[in-house]
Structure formats: C-alpha cells, structure tokens
Amino acid sequence: MSKVYMALQDNEEAHYLVEALEEDNPDVTVDYQPAMIRIENEDRLVLKRETVEEKMGRDWDLQSLHVNLVTIGGNVDETDDEFTLSWN
Amino acid sequence: MAARKLNLKERYSLLTRDLDWEYSYRDKKEIFPYEDFEGIKITDWSKWEDPFRLTMDAYWKYQAEKEKKLYAIFDAFAQNNGQQNVTDARYINAIKVFLTGVSPLEYQAYSGYAHVGRQFSGVGARTACQMQSIDELRHVQTQVHAMSHYNKFFDGFQDFSHMHDRVWYLSVPKSFFDDARSAGPFEFMVAISFSFEYVLTNLLFVPFMSGAAYNGDMATVTFGFSAQSDEARHMTLGLEVIKFLLEQHPDNVPIVQRWIDKWFWRGTRLLAIVAMMMDYMLPNRVMSWKEAWEVYFEEAGGALFKDLARYGIEMPKYAATAIAEKDHISHQTWSTFYNYGHAAAFHTWMPDEKEMDWLSEKYPDTFDKYYRPRFEHWREKEQAGERFYNPTLPMLCNTCQIPMGFTEMDDPSLIAYRQSVYQGERYNFCSDGCKDIFDHEPEKYVQSWLPVHQIYQGNCGGADIEKVLSEYYRINMGKDNLDFHGSPDEARWNAWHNLESAEERLKKAG
Numbered sequence: 247m248s249k250v251y252m253a254l255q256d257n258e259e260a261h262y263l264v265e266a267l268e269e270d271n272p273d274v275t276v277d278y279q280p281a282m283i284r285i286e287n288e289d290r291l292v293l294k295r296e297t298v299e300e301k302m303g304r305d306w307d308l309q310s311l312h313v314n315l316v317t318i319g320g321n322v323d324e325t326d327d328e329f330t331l332s333w334n
Numbered sequence: 335m336a337a338r339k340l341n342l343k344e345r346y347s348l349l350t351r352d353l354d355w356e357y358s359y360r361d362k363k364e365i366f367p368y369e370d371f372e373g374i375k376i377t378d379w380s381k382w383e384d385p386f387r388l389t390m391d392a393y394w395k396y397q398a399e400k401e402k403k404l405y406a407i408f409d410a411f412a413q414n415n416g417q418q419n420v421t422d423a424r425y426i427n428a429i430k431v432f433l434t435g436v437s438p439l440e441y442q443a444y445s446g447y448a449h450v451g452r453q454f455s456g457v458g459a460r461t462a463c464q465m466q467s468i469d470e471l472r473h474v475q476t477q478v479h480a481m482s483h484y485n486k487f488f489d490g491f492q493d494f495s496h497m498h499d500r501v502w503y504l505s506v507p508k509s510f511f512d513d514a515r516s517a518g519p520f521e522f523m524v525a526i527s528f529s530f531e532y533v534l535t536n537l538l539f540v541p542f543m544s545g546a547a548y549n550g551d552m553a554t555v556t557f558g559f560s561a562q563s564d565e566a567r568h569m570t571l572g573l574e575v576i577k578f579l580l581e582q583h584p585d586n587v588p589i590v591q592r593w594i595d596k597w598f599w600r601g602t603r604l605l606a607i608v609a610m611m612m613d614y615m616l617p618n619r620v621m622s623w624k625e626a627w628e629v630y631f632e633e634a635g636g637a638l639f640k641d642l643a644r645y646g647i648e649m650p651k652y653a654a655t656a657i658a659e660k661d662h663i664s665h666q667t668w669s670t671f672y673n674y675g676h677a678a679a680f681h682t683w684m685p686d687e688k689e690m691d692w693l694s695e696k697y698p699d700t701f702d703k704y705y706r707p708r709f710e711h712w713r714e715k716e717q718a719g720e721r722f723y724n725p726t727l728p729m730l731c732n733t734c735q736i737p738m739g740f741t742e743m744d745d746p747s748l749i750a751y752r753q754s755v756y757q758g759e760r761y762n763f764c765s766d767g768c769k770d771i772f773d774h775e776p777e778k779y780v781q782s783w784l785p786v787h788q789i790y791q792g793n794c795g796g797a798d799i800e801k802v803l804s805e806y807y808r809i810n811m812g813k814d815n816l817d818f819h820g821s822p823d824e825a826r827w828n829a830w831h832n833l834e835s836a837e838e839r840l841k842k843a844g
Contacts, residue, residue, distance in 0.1 A: 248637030253540060255559050280620055281547030281555050282540070309388065312396045313403070315566045316559050317536050319634045321641070322385035322570050326342045333641045 250320030250331040251286035252293075259302075260314045266297035282316050291320070293329040346387035351380075354457035366455040372518040375583035379456030382578050386567050393465055397472065404560045408480055411553045417487045421549040421617040423827035424818050428542075428615035429481060429554060430490040430680040431607060435507045436538070437477040438498040440561075442511035443526060444470035450519040459578075462571045466527075469564040476560065480553040488823050490679045490814040497679055500794070501807045502785035503607075503671070505735045509782065510604050514597075516778075520579065521593050527572035529597030529650075533635055535565055538608050541626040545616045573638075580645035587646050592774070598650030599767035602659070603734040609664035610671065613693065614685060622696035627660045652767040658743040661697055665705040670739040672712065673724035677799075679809050681818035684713040704746050721817055727786045727799075732761040733768035733779055740764050756780060 252267075254260040260283060267274055267285055270292055277284040285291065295308045308329055320331030340348070357365060369376070388396075410416075420426065444467050451463030478494075485491035498504045514525040543558030579586045609623040621629075639649045650656075668682070675682040685693065690709065693701045715722050728737035742748045752763040756776040763769040772779045788794050795806035803809045813822050819835070828835055 248640055249633065250637075251634070255563075280544045282544050282559070309392055310396065310399075312388075312563055312567070313399050314563070316562045317540055318566045318569065319536075319637065321573065324342065324385055324387055333637055334644065 247288050248333045249286045249288060250291045250318075250333060251284060252291060252318050252331060253282050253284045253316035255314045255316055256281050256283050257314060262298055262301040263293065263311070263314070265301045267291065267293055269301075270294050270297055290330065290332045292331075295327045342387050345389055346384070349389040349391070350384075350461045351457055362455060366453060368453045368519050369455055372520050373589055374518075374520045374579060374586050376456070377582055379454075379458070381581065382456050382458040383574060384458055384462055385570050385574060388465065388567065390465075397469075400560050400563060401472070401476075404476060404556055405479075407556045408483070408553055411556075412483050416550075416552055417484060418830050419550045423488070423823050424681070424683060425549045425551065425615065425617055426484060426488050426823065427490070427680040427682075427818070428546075428611045429484060429551070430488075431611060431615075432554070433477065433481045433491055434494045434497050434501070434679060435504055435607060437474050437481075438495060438504075439507050439511050440470050440474035440477065442508075442515060444468075444474065446511070446515045446522055446526060449515070450522055453519045459575075462574075466564075466568055466571060469561075469568070473557075473561045473564070476557045480557045483553060487826065489810060489821070490681075490823075492810075493679075493808045496808055500785075501679065501809075502674075502730075503678065503736075505783065505785050506607070507604060509735050510600055513600065513778075523572070523575045524579075524590060524593040525597040525600070527568060528576050529572075529594055530601050531565060532569045532572035533598060533631070533638065534601040534605060535569075536630040536634065537605055537626055539565060540630065541621055542608060542612055542616075545612060545618070545620045548618045548620050549616055576642065576647075577645075580642075580647065591647055594647065595651035595767075596771050596774075599652050599656070599765075599771065600734065602652075602656045603736060603764075603768070606663050606667045606736065606740075610667040613664035613696075614668045614689075619692060622693075623664045624660045624696060627657075632657065651770075652765070655743060655765070655767065659740075661700040662704070662741065662743070662746055665693075665697070665701065666740055669705070669708065670728075670737050673722070674728070674737075675817060676723045676815050677803055677809075679807070679814045681816065681821050681823060683818040684709055684716060700746065716817070716819070727789060729762055730784050730786050731764035731768050732782055732784065733763055733771050735782065735784060736764060738762065738764050 254263060256278065264276055264283055264285065268276065271287050271290075274285055274287045274291065277286075293308075293311065295306060298308075299306050308324070308326060311329060318331055320333055323330045323332070363370070417426075447463045447467035447470060451460050451467050454460050454463065481491060498508055514522050517525065539558055539562040543555050543562065546558060547555035576590065579590050609627075612619070612621075612623045612626060635649075635653075639647065671678055672682045672684070690701075690706060694706065712722050728739070730737055738749060738751065740750050742750045750765055752766060752769040754761050754763070754769055754773055754776070756772075757780075759780070761772060761776075761780070763772060785794070789799070789802055794802045796802070800811070803815070804811045809815050818824055824835060827833070
C-alpha cells in the first residue's frame with residue numbers, strides 16, 4: 247500500500263473540492279497547512295465532477311482543477327467526469 | 335441533427351495527435367537528428383499517453399485565469415506595502431536566493447523544453463513539451479514581476495541575471511541546468527521532467543512556499559503556487575516519459591536507471607540550498623528540511639519507486655546517502671554561506687537562541703552534537719566585534735560546483751573528499767555520487783566553469799578579490815553582502831517598525 251496525494255491552494259473553491267473528495271473517498275486524510283490543503287489516501291484518490299457540482303450548486307469543468315492544484319503524487323487518469331490518482 | 339459533443343479523449347486526439355503529418359520528401363532522421371544517439375530505442379510513438387489531456391484552447395483559458403488571480407494579488411501586495419508585513423527582514427534573503435538562483439532556471443527550462451519540443455518525432459511528447467516551455471517562460475516572468483517589488487526596498491535583487499552567470503554559488507544551479515540542456519533530449523527529460531520535477535521540486539515549491547505564506551509573503555506564495563499548479567502537469571509528464579521509455583524497449587532500462595541515479599544526485603546537491611532556506615531563513619517555520627524530505631522524498635518517492643519496480647527500476651543509487659544527509663545538509667550549507675557571507679549577494683546571520691532551540695528539537699541526533707557549539711562560538715565572536723569571515727577561496731567539487739564542505743555521513747567531523755585522475759589532471763569531488771558522474775563522462779565535466787579556478791586564472795577581473803566581487807559580480811559591497819546585523823536592509827526595516835538595532839540596544843544597556 248502506498249499513499250497518493252493532492253495539494254490544493256487553500257481558497258473558497260478548494261473547500262468544495264475537499265468536501266467532494268471527502269464524500270467520494272471516505273478514508274481520506276485532510277491536512278490544513280499554511281495556504282494549502284494536503285489530501286492523501288491509500289492507493290487511490292478520485293475527484294468526481296458530479297459531486298463537486300452538487301457541492302457548488304453550479305456547473306464545474308473538471309479541468310478547472312488546474313487553477314487551484316498545487317501538486318500531486320500518483321499516476322493520473324483524467325476523463326470528463328473523474329480525475330483519479332493511483333499507484334499500481 | 336446536432337453534432338455530438340466530443341469527449342475529452344477525442345478532443346485531445348483531434349487537437350494534438352491529428353495535427354501531425356507524414357514526412358514525404360525529407361528523411362525523418364534529417365528532421366529529428368537527435369533522437370538516436372543516446373541509445374534509447376523508440377518503436378512506437380503512438381503509445382505515448384498524456385494523462386492530462388489538455389488541449390491548447392483549454393490551456394490558454396486556464397493559464398489566463400491563473401494569471402488574473404496572480405496579478406490581482408501582486409497589485410494588492412504592492413498597494414498595501416506588503417514588504418512591511420513579512421515576519422522579519424531576514425526572511426527577504428531567502429527571496430534573494432530564489433531570484434538569483436532559481437528564477438533563471440525557469441528560463442533555462444523554457445529554453446530546454448522549446449528545444450526538445452522541437453526534437454521529438456512523437457507529436458504527443460512535442461505538444462506536452464511545448465506547453466511546458468510556455469509555462470516555464472510564464473514562471474520566470476511572474477517571479478521577476480513579484481520580486482521587482484522587493485527590489486524597491488531591499489538590497490541584492492538588482493542584478494540577478496548578471497550574477498546568475500558569474501557568482502560562485504550561483505554556478506551550482508546554473509551548471510545543473512547547463513548540464514541537462516547540453517545532454518540529449520531523452521536525458522534532458524529524465525533529468526528535468528522526472529528526476530527534478532517529479533521526484534524533487536515539491537521540496538522547493540510546496541513546503542517552502544507554504545513557509546512563505548506563514549511569513550506573510552503573499553506575493554511569493556502566490557507565484558509559487560501558481561507555478562506549482564503547472565508543475566502538477568510537468569510532474570505527470572515526467573512520470574509518463576519514464577513509463578513510456580521503459581515500456582518501449584528493455585534496452586532502455588539500464589540507460590534510464592543510470593540517468594535517474596545521476597540526476598537524483600545532481601538534484602539533491604542542488605536542493606542543499608533549499609534545505610538551508612527552510613531551516614535558517616524562514617523566521618516562522620512550518621516544518622524542518624528533514625520533515626519535508628521525509629514527506630516529499632522518502633514517502634512520496636518511496637511510493638513512486640515501488641510503482642516503477644515492475645519495470646526493473648530501482649531506487650536511485652545514492653538514495654541512502656541522501657537520506658542520511660537530511661540530518662546534516664542544511665546546517666553544513668548554512669555554515670558555508672556564513673563563512674563566505676562577505677562574498678554573497680544576500681545576508682547571513684547566526685540563529686538566535688530560540689531558533690537554535692528549534693533546530694535542536696528538530697535535529698535531536700545532530701544539531702547539539704555537531705553544529706550548535708560551532709554556531710555559539712561564531713555568535714560569541716560576533717558579539718565581541720569579530721564576526722568570522724573566511725578569507726580563503728574554497729575548493730569546489732568538479733561536478734556539483736559546491737564548496738567542499740560536506741562531510742562523511744559516518745563521521746560528520748570529516749570532510750568528504752574524492753578524487754579522479756583524467757589525462758594526467760586531478761579532479762576533486764564532494765561525494766561518491768559526484769565522482770561517479772564525472773567518471774562516466776569525463777570529457778563533459780573537465781569543461782566545468784569552476785568559479786574559484788576562474789578567479790585564480792584571472793578570468794574574473796583580476797587578482798583583487800574585492801574587485802572580483804564588486805566589479806565582476808557587481809555585488810554592492812557593504813550593502814548586498816555581509817551579516818544581516820548592521821546591514822542597510824536591517825536599518826530600513828527597523829526604521830519602518832520603530833525598532834532599535836542590536837547595536838543600539840547594546841549601547842543603551844552599556
């Protein structure tokens with residue numbers, strides 16, 4: 247087992263992303279550090295567009311994740327609906 | 335019938351792969367002359383995958399959004415005299431190191447990716463490299479803009495690009511990138527995209543930037559995270575390059591492993607200065623270098639190399655040495671700069687009592703035993719009016735170009751010292767890692783432009799060190815260099831905040 251992780255800038259939009267990540271990855275660890283939020287999980291972490299839209303109450307393009315993303319660790323798979331980090 | 339909306343994969347394919355064409359009247363080897371000489375075998379470029387399926391239109395859209403956010407913050411920072419709100423003027427010296435040592439590397443990366451973005455015959459790799467090239471240009475521009483504000487109020491920022499090409503410690507980062515850019519295109523990718531971006535840059539851009547935020551530096555944290563949001567894409571490119579090369583041909587595996595060994599070691603040496611910035615130059619500390627190293631190299635890198643084991647790739651050769659160094663490297667590097675504080679374009683100082691206690695707590699096995707006594711001695715000398723400056727010129731490692739001040743890890747009182755003889759000349763190294771790199775390609779590294787050798791050969795403005803520093807390096811003597819205590823930076827800071835200098839306090843007490 248290895249951890250995958252993602253760090254987001256600590257801002258309004260990121261708070262919805264964190265809520266969505268917490269809902270779709272129940273065992274996720276969220277660590278608030280100065281100006282950033284580090285989210286890690288064993289082996290796999292998935293961000294779903296639909297969950298984010300539900301939290302935000304509006305349409306949200308998954309690729310706009312790039313605006314608030316600080317860093318990642320893990321293999322990336324990206325579709326219109328999901329952004330997934332994993333280790334094999 | 336309305337046209338069906340294309341999904342991400344289809345859009346990406348049409349807007350990148352589909353832009354390639356067959357070469358009908360020129361030989362492919364003539365168009366891509368650098369693709370074969372390194373021994374890397376590519377059998378099918380179409381197997382290349384970009385996990386971030388970012389097309390040019392989306393790229394411009396999101397980059398523009400990032401820039402708008404960034405410049406709004408720069409404006410707010412400048413309008414609100416943000417320079418007065420950092421924790422302590424000593425902190426600004428970390429930003430001077432950043433501008434003179436790191437930002438010019440962004441420019442080198444821009445140029446390097448523009449080059450390889452032209453040289454690969456695979457269109458997916460070309461597109462990714464071109465985007466990264468534009469990102470890197472954005473990074474150098476935003477960094478220069480952000481720090482130009484500090485240039486109005488602090489010394490040492492004014493001549494960063496001139497200094498980058500000449501000053502002794504800046505030859506460390508400069509030669510690192512010169513080395514990568516003068517390698518072949520695949521080595522460049524393994525060096526910069528994988529070994530540096532994926533394995534090591536988090537250590538610079540994540541905990542250090544979080545530290546900048548913690549020290550009230552809104553401008554730096556913002557350019558740092560804005561740059562790092564591109565780095566997430568760059569890191570993914572680095573991982574894709576490695577997987578692609580390893581999957582293309584088994585003959586690639588030993589070549590890639592050797593590059594990983596080399597560039598991991600080159601990278602850890604380069605990051606010695608970041609270790610020092612984190613442990614000594616942030617008045618409010620988020621985490622120690624050692625803790626950052628454990629999270630971002632040992633844990634994250636461990637997971638990565640476990641993932642790559644299925645290709646036959648192992649942990650970098652000198653990872654164990656680098657791990658042992660986490661207890662020493664920041665202290666040894668800060669000592670070196672303290673020694674040569676008269677020859678640097680930023681200020682150095684001895685940590686105060688509270689800061690030493692923090693270092694003792696974070697480095698329980700090493701700080702009190704090896705470093706605190708030396709630092710207390712230097713502090714006493716400073717208090718007696720005899721601040722220590724080392725008047726000699728140090729011997730440099732022929733590979734990483736860092737002064738030979740690092741020690742053996744099993745005996746931290748003994749300077750590590752390695753030698754090789756090539757064509758009758760003797761070459762010196764700081765470590766087994768640096769010696770290995772030289773021994774594998776001596777023809778390349780005998781050409782190293784070593785600042786101390788160049789001074790002794792008379793190539794830096796003559797025999798007078800004062801003149802080398804002031805005229806050749808363009809350090810404003812007495813302003814940019816020497817200890818923070820007694821500097822014009824300190825005086826200005828104290829005036830803004832109605833503080834007394836240490837000297838004034840001493841006078842009153844006396």
